[in-house]
Amino acid sequence: MSEENSTPSSSEKLPQASVCKKKSFSLIWIVPLVALLIGLGLVYTAMTEKGPTVIITFASAEGLEAGKTKVKYKDVEIGKVESVELAEDFEHVQVTVSLVKRANTYLNEETRFWVVRPRLSGGSVTGLGTLLSGAYIAVDPGKGGESQYEFIGLEIPPVVTEDTPGKLFTLKATDLGSLDYGSPIYYRGIKIGQVVGYELQKGGEGIDITVFVDAPYDEYVKNTSRFWLASGMDLEMDADGIRFDTESLVSLLIGGISLSNPAHLKGTPVADSGDIFQLFPTREAAMKEQFIEKEYYVLKFAQSVRGLAIGAPVEFKGFPVGHVVDIGIEFDWKSGEVLVPVRIEVEQERLKRIASSTGEADTGAMLDLLIEHGLRGQVRTGNLLTGKLYVALDFFKNVEPAKLLSENGVTEIPTTPTPIEELTSNMSALLEKLQKVPMEEIGNNAVETLQSIKETSEKLERLADSDELRLTFQKAHETMEGANNLLAKDSPTVVELQRALREMSEAARAVRSLADQLERHPESLLRGKEGK
Numbered sequence: 263m264s265e266e267n268s269t270p271s272s273s274e275k276l277p278q279a280s281v282c283k284k285k286s287f288s289l290i291w292i293v294p295l296v297a298l299l300i301g302l303g304l305v306y307t308a309m310t311e312k313g314p315t316v317i318i319t320f321a322s323a324e325g326l327e328a329g330k331t332k333v334k335y336k337d338v339e340i341g342k343v344e345s346v347e348l349a350e351d352f353e354h355v356q357v358t359v360s361l362v363k364r365a366n367t368y369l370n371e372e373t374r375f376w377v378v379r380p381r382l383s384g385g386s387v388t389g390l391g392t393l394l395s396g397a398y399i400a401v402d403p404g405k406g407g408e409s410q411y412e413f414i415g416l417e418i419p420p421v422v423t424e425d426t427p428g429k430l431f432t433l434k435a436t437d438l439g440s441l442d443y444g445s446p447i448y449y450r451g452i453k454i455g456q457v458v459g460y461e462l463q464k465g466g467e468g469i470d471i472t473v474f475v476d477a478p479y480d481e482y483v484k485n486t487s488r489f490w491l492a493s494g495m496d497l498e499m500d501a502d503g504i505r506f507d508t509e510s511l512v513s514l515l516i517g518g519i520s521l522s523n524p525a526h527l528k529g530t531p532v533a534d535s536g537d538i539f540q541l542f543p544t545r546e547a548a549m550k551e552q553f554i555e556k557e558y559y560v561l562k563f564a565q566s567v568r569g570l571a572i573g574a575p576v577e578f579k580g581f582p583v584g585h586v587v588d589i590g591i592e593f594d595w596k597s598g599e600v601l602v603p604v605r606i607e608v609e610q611e612r613l614k615r616i617a618s619s620t621g622e623a624d625t626g627a628m629l630d631l632l633i634e635h636g637l638r639g640q641v642r643t644g645n646l647l648t649g650k651l652y653v654a655l656d657f658f659k660n661v662e663p664a665k666l667l668s669e670n671g672v673t674e675i676p677t678t679p680t681p682i683e684e685l686t687s688n689m690s691a692l693l694e695k696l697q698k699v700p701m702e703e704i705g706n707n708a709v710e711t712l713q714s715i716k717e718t719s720e721k722l723e724r725l726a727d728s729d730e731l732r733l734t735f736q737k738a739h740e741t742m743e744g745a746n747n748l749l750a751k752d753s754p755t756v757v758e759l760q761r762a763l764r765e766m767s768e769a770a771r772a773v774r775s776l777a778d779q780l781e782r783h784p785e786s787l788l789r790g791k792e793g794k
Contacts, residue, residue, distance in 0.1 A: 313341065313363040318375045318399070320415040323355040325379055325397030333359055333399045334378075340365055343399070357415075359399065369411060372404025372424070376416035418443060421458040427477035428455065431533065433489055433519070435469045435541040440517030441491075447473055448492060449521045454479035457519070471541060473519065484523050484530040488548035489541050492520040524549065550582075557610045558587070560674050561639040561653065562601045570641060570651040576606045578655040584608035586653060604641075605672070606653060629666055629675070636661055638678040 323346045325331070333341035341361035349356050361369075379397045399415075402423040421444055422428065438460060447455035455475035463470055475483055519541070523530075533539075542548035567589065576584040588605035629637070636657040644652040655675070664676035 313361040314366045314369060314411060315344070315358060315360050316369060316411045316413060318357045318359060318413045318415045319349065319354050320357060320377065321354060321417055323357070325377060326355075326357060326399075327396075331396070331398060333361060333401060335401050335403065340401070341399075357399070365403075368403030368405075369409060370404040371407035371410050373410065373413065374402040374404070374416055374420060375399055375413050376419045378419065381419065421456055422474045426474070428475050429477075429480040429483065429533070429535040430458070431473050431475065431483065432536070432538045433471040433473055433541040434463070434538060435471055435491075438469050438471070439491055441471065441519070442517065446518045447475060447521060448518060449479060449482055452479075454482070454521070480535075481532055482523070483521065483533045483537075484527075485533050485537070486527045486530045487521055487523050487533065487539065489519055489521055489539050490545050490548040491541065491543055492518040520545065522548070556584075557608050558605060558672055559608060560603050560605050560669070560672050561677050562592075562603045562674065563639075563641055563677050564599050564601055565641065565679055567602050567604065567641055567651065569643070569649045570604065570653070574650065574652050575644070576608060576653045576655065578612075579657075580654075583612045583655070604653060626666065626673070629673070632657075633664055633666060633676060637675075638664075639675050640678050640680060642680065 320326075326343060326346050328343055328345050331343040332339050333343070341359050343357055344360050345358040347356050347358075348354075376399070377397055378400050400419070402420060405424060441457055441460070443457060443459070445457040446453045447457070455473055457471060458474045459472040461470055462468075522545070570586065570589065572586055572589060574586045575582050576586065584607045586604055587607045590603045590605075592601050592603055593599075594601050636659060637655060638658050638661055640654045640656060640658075641651050642654045644650050658678050661678055667674040
C-alpha cells in the first residue's frame, strides 16, 4: 500500500471533545461537612465545659487506676483520675484529677479529698460498696478560703463532712485510752455523736480529742456539761451490794464517751461549736464539783507509808479536798530520823470556803488558826482489803504545839502518828524503861536492909528486961522475918514479879509485831495471816 493511501484525508479526521464546567454543588460533600461541624461543636463544648484539674497527694495509690477511678460527691460522679505518678521523693504518689466545670467554685483550702475503701472503724464497717465497683475518691467541698488546686489527701476518711448538721467540740484528756475514730458518744444511753479526730497537745502533756455531736442533740451540750470515758465497765461494791454499770456492748468492746448535765445546775446556756471540755476517767470524777485553783503543801511522816500511792485522796474531816502528787524520803539531821515528805495538791476554793467560815480572808492565816486548835495530818487506812492509805486532815487533842513552816516556797503542815503507832511507841518506851530498872539490885538491897533490921532487933531484944518490950521486939522480929522471906531471891513473890515483867515484855513485843503486821497488811484483819 502506498503512503498516500495510508494517510487519511482532512475530511476523515476524528472529532475532538470539548469539556464544559458544570456549576452545580455535589451532595456527597454534605456528610463530611456535617461531621466537621459536629466535631467542632463537641470540641467547643468540651473546651467550654472543661472543669479544673487538681493534683492530690496520697501515701499510696492502692485501688487507684488512671482513666477508671472516679471522683464522687454524694455518690454523684464529678470527675475522673487522669494519671497516677510517683512523687519526686518516691515516698508519695501524685494523682491528677479532672473535675467538672462547676466544681471550680468549691476548690479552696478547706476542700478535702480521701479514698473510699472498705474500712472497719469505731465498731462500724464503711465502703462495702467498693468491693464490687472499686475504690473511688470522695470530696468534701470547702465553703471558705482562697482557691487551691493542689491538695494532700486524707489517709483516714472524715467521720462527718461540712454539710452534716451538728457541732464540733474539743475534749482534753491525759491519754487516749481505748478511743478511736468513730468511737460513740452517749447521752442517756442514746448515741448522739462520735469521735472525729485526736492529736497530742503541744509539749506532749495530754491529748486533744475532737468530737462531733449531731443535731438536734447538740442542744443538750451545755457550758457545764461533763464528759467521761464510758469504756469498759464499772464494778462497785458497798453496803448496798454489787453494782455493774456500762453504757453499751459497743462501748465495752471499742470504748466510748458519755455526756451528762449536773442536775443542780439549771438554766446554763448551750455550748458553742469549738468549746473545750475536760474528759474525766469516770462518772464519779466528772460529777464532782470542779475547782481550777490548786495549792500545794507538804506533810512529813516519821512512820512507814507503805500503801500510800500517788493519787491517793486527801480528806478534811472525811471530805475530799485534794490528792497526793509526790512521795519522797529525807533524813532529819537534827532528830536523826528518816522522814517521808508527802506532797499534796489541795483545791484552793475549798480552803477559801473554810477560811470564810473562820472569819479569815487569807488561807495561810486560816491554817495557822486551825493548827492552833489541833489540826494535823495523819496517814490512815482507807481499805482493809487492799491496804491502801490516804492522808487525813483532822483535829486532835493533847498534841504538841506546832506552826506552819515554809521550805522552798512550799508550806509544811504538821503531822501526828496513827493511834496504833502511838500505842506501839508508848509500849516500846515503857518496855525500855522497865528493862532499865535494876530489879535484882533493888531486891538485894532490900534483903540486906531487912537483915540489918533483924540483927538490930535481936540486939535490942537481948538488952530488953521487960516482958512487954521483949514481946514487942519479938513481933517486930517475926515481921522482919516474913518480909525477908517475901523478898528472898527464891521467894514466890519475887519469882511471880519477875515472870510478870517477862510477860509484860513479851506483850509489848507482841503489840509491836501486831502493829507492824497491820501496817504492812491491814487486810489480815479480815483474811487472817497468810502462811508463807
